[in-house]
Amino acid sequence: MTATLFSNLAIFVLSLLVGFEVLSKIPSTLHTPMMSGANAIHGVVVAGAIATAATVDTPLGYVLTFVAAAFASANVLGGYVVTDRMLTMFRKPRPTTSVPAGKDVES
Amino acid sequence: MTATLFSNLAIFVLSLLVGFEVLSKIPSTLHTPMMSGANAIHGVVVAGAIATAATVDTPLGYVLTFVAAAFASANVLGGYVVTDRMLTMFRKPRPTTSVPAGKDVES
Amino acid sequence: MSTLLLVVGLVFLLSAILFVVGLHQMRTPSSARRGNLLSAAGMAVAIAGTTVYAVVASGGHAWGWIALALGIVLGGGFGAVRARTVKMTDIPQLVSLFNAVGGGAAAAIAFTGFLNETTSGRVRLDSSIPIVLDVIIGAVSLAGSLVAMGKLQGVIPGRPLQFPGSRLVNTVVAVVFVAAGVLTIVLPHSPVLLLVVLIAALLFGILMVLPIGGADAPVVVSLLNALTGLAVAMAGFVIDNQAMIIAGALVGSAGTILTLQMAAAMNRSVRAIILGGFGTGDAAAPTAGPGAGAENVRQVTVDDVGIQLAYAQHVMIVPGYGLASAQAQHEVAELAKLLTDHGIDVKYAIHPVAGRMPGHMNVLLAEVNVPYSQLLQLDEANAAFETCDVALVIGANDVTNPAARRPGNPVSGMPILNVDHAKSIVVIKRSMSPGYAGIANELFTDPKTGMLFADAKAALTGIITAVKEYVAA
């Protein structure tokens, strides 16, 4: 028991450290996509829903499993999709479009 | 057995990840002190020498323990001392100077 | 079996690597999208591993699997559809909603885990403690995120909602869930107690976010996002799933860092936001910039400016005396060329009295062969500011001071460059100290304005390096 507990604690602490280090100095432009991306990652809670599904055997258990599954899937699927959508905005504008616009303005 | 093995592997992998993230974008000024500081950290091998000391019971074992202990202690003690000595060279810049520029440019 | 455990464990480590590399790549716009996809791949791996293990190891009842499938279809469908159809401007609300349900799921899992406990005696600490923590954090995150969403959406009024004695109520609620939580841990197995914890925590989440102003909502959502991460990690402890522990902890800490950075970028302190929420009176944000009047100044780094420029379409450079005294004309030209080479439209806004002699700026820029076509005089320039993405003010001050439009001050009536009409503004100067006219410039405290406190030359060199980084990719 203590072995598993330690193992999990070590994994927890080290992952916290990775998290602290991985997000240093993000340009403010990316703050929102970043938040959304992180939000998608904790959608991993769907794994918990799956594991739970295998353990329940009461009506209440089934209901809770359903709730957990529905919530978690919304989080994970929606999270990744919306993040991806936001990030598609970071394509560089093609010069062909931008330059004429500039001309219009000055003339 | 597999439990311990997995636990250690997980710790190993996550520590690798922390290491990769923790040293991003270091001003070249700090390269040598950094190398020296990291060098001191693997002086933790002295812990191995200690653990070994408790397990040996043959002349050869004693010799190897001695070697391990001597090497490891030189690494850990010398490593930290020399790093500290190098770093005493870095004093806080006075705020009056246009340090923000310096900072921005370096980072 | 135990080898299966090892294999699944290794699969989880693989997913961990994918998550981290993904997050790492999301730090740069050019690779951000790929990073998100990598993290999605990590998610797929983690889910696959869990599924295999769950099926092989425990099996379970048909109804459990049906409930799961139903939930996944409905929840996943809803999430995916909303994510595709939401208006760009409504994205924060949606993220907040996804965060809420994430916390809810974590709480539900912990609760189920507690119900599954067969013992009639005290539940083992190494499962009861994470269960209680999970329920508390998850519930706070669920309720809080929903309120924040309401504020962002405008359903709930954005202004801080206080009621007399709210402080007291908060404390009571907090005491309740802490006490109930402790009892749940120490007393014999009792779902009712855990239910009390759940309800109290939900209440607390609502009361926590209600008094927070809508402007601060994004920061709060980010904070609750980090909390959900921790809740998920706790859930991982409950069902001994390492993928959840890793990913949850990652989000927990990364989300915290992100929250701090967001708050800093808005020049607010997280403490002030939350405590302000708790009715201790909204603390004035900490002073950001050097020198006087720096209270509500937003500082930026060369990286921020670099990225802003690299992704702009129309950039206006506003040179002033500072550019001359820093002798940074070469750097300016180099930056302009760099941007133009990457298809960005760059123009200079030349104020007749910028600098210290008439035509000072023209002379300076001619010296480094800036083509005349790029130099806009006052009127052209003011027209161009209307469609300008980034106005880069370099060592100019008085000639940009909106105070000139008002009577009764040293620059009153001086025709100025309408820099404040640009979409966003960056000002490079060494401090908040005033220019020739010796008066403060409200442009510097404009929310659209980012101040880069540095010598013009050094700053430009840094910006050039930064821009190269971003356009290179």
Added chain:
Amino acid sequence: MSTLLLVVGLVFLLSAILFVVGLHQMRTPSSARRGNLLSAAGMAVAIAGTTVYAVVASGGHAWGWIALALGIVLGGGFGAVRARTVKMTDIPQLVSLFNAVGGGAAAAIAFTGFLNETTSGRVRLDSSIPIVLDVIIGAVSLAGSLVAMGKLQGVIPGRPLQFPGSRLVNTVVAVVFVAAGVLTIVLPHSPVLLLVVLIAALLFGILMVLPIGGADAPVVVSLLNALTGLAVAMAGFVIDNQAMIIAGALVGSAGTILTLQMAAAMNRSVRAIILGGFGTGDAAAPTAGPGAGAENVRQVTVDDVGIQLAYAQHVMIVPGYGLASAQAQHEVAELAKLLTDHGIDVKYAIHPVAGRMPGHMNVLLAEVNVPYSQLLQLDEANAAFETCDVALVIGANDVTNPAARRPGNPVSGMPILNVDHAKSIVVIKRSMSPGYAGIANELFTDPKTGMLFADAKAALTGIITAVKEYVAA
């Protein structure tokens, strides 16, 4: 007992946190020292935890503890004393030595662990595999670091040492240790085989570093440093010590990142370095005395230089290895202060690989309290040379050599300081003899350049006196 195990484990996690926070703080000069102390604290914690566990759990024989104590006293004493007394410029050698012994210790531990195996049959894979990896990596790191140290110290010639068929020999040696390693793992317990692995690995380490040029030695040391980290992590697997696994892995990956950054700063690719050294063509024998190649050299006196400086507006000081070896940093600072006090703008152009270790010049100048703001890194400096009246080159050579812009010579492709863009140039060195890369420098024969042949310290003292006269007048 198992609770003791848990407690020790938590202690190790604490040390892990201290290591990481320490490394994090070491990234910024202002907090670097504190960071190193934090990491030292982590080390203390890890050692304490291990000791307690070793004593309580295993006990061991008196002789083992005596051997340990003896080793700690002797090794630790040696390390501490050398660390205190070493000359600043010899630090890279010392770090290399410490790295070597670290690798050696890891290998010794693995070897002991293998000897301790009581089985006569095949050793369990989860201990035999890390043992073999540890011995290989540790031995390579030990031997390689010693050779690198020799090169930095000058005991072993710095130029790439190749001998016909070296490639073949390398391959053979590699095959030997791989084969022996595999056999050690699959065959019944046999220390002799492991000894073969050890010896072959040592040989490989030597052969790997010998052909690498001395200029690349720092990068190689950093790489071997990362390797030692991995060896230590492996040792951690062997004796199931998590502190060693964590710290070792940390150094393994962090050291790798650091190596890549160092190589980039010297404009070398790690691959290129390992596959063959700096300046593949051998260095021309240094020519002694001002005579050689001095035909079209314009020599100047301290007075000439003094007057030039006294009437300049922007002065750039370009320090190099010569300044370090002349120990003239105090004189430089004094001269700079003298000029600044008289309204002359003085900056230092810092090349990342000027001197003999990365950051050598920063260390040197920090020693005499030169404010950071005056130290320009490569890009800033090159921008500044465009408007610089006098560039004062003090004991720098390769880092200013325009030949680097042309292919086909030892410095080709190295980013250099554009000293030749300054309006006028003064070079202080004792002769026309070449620098580290062993090639002539056309900057010295540039008509804009005046050569002041003298020891840097003496020359600067003279210049200071001269400047005082002219600014006084």
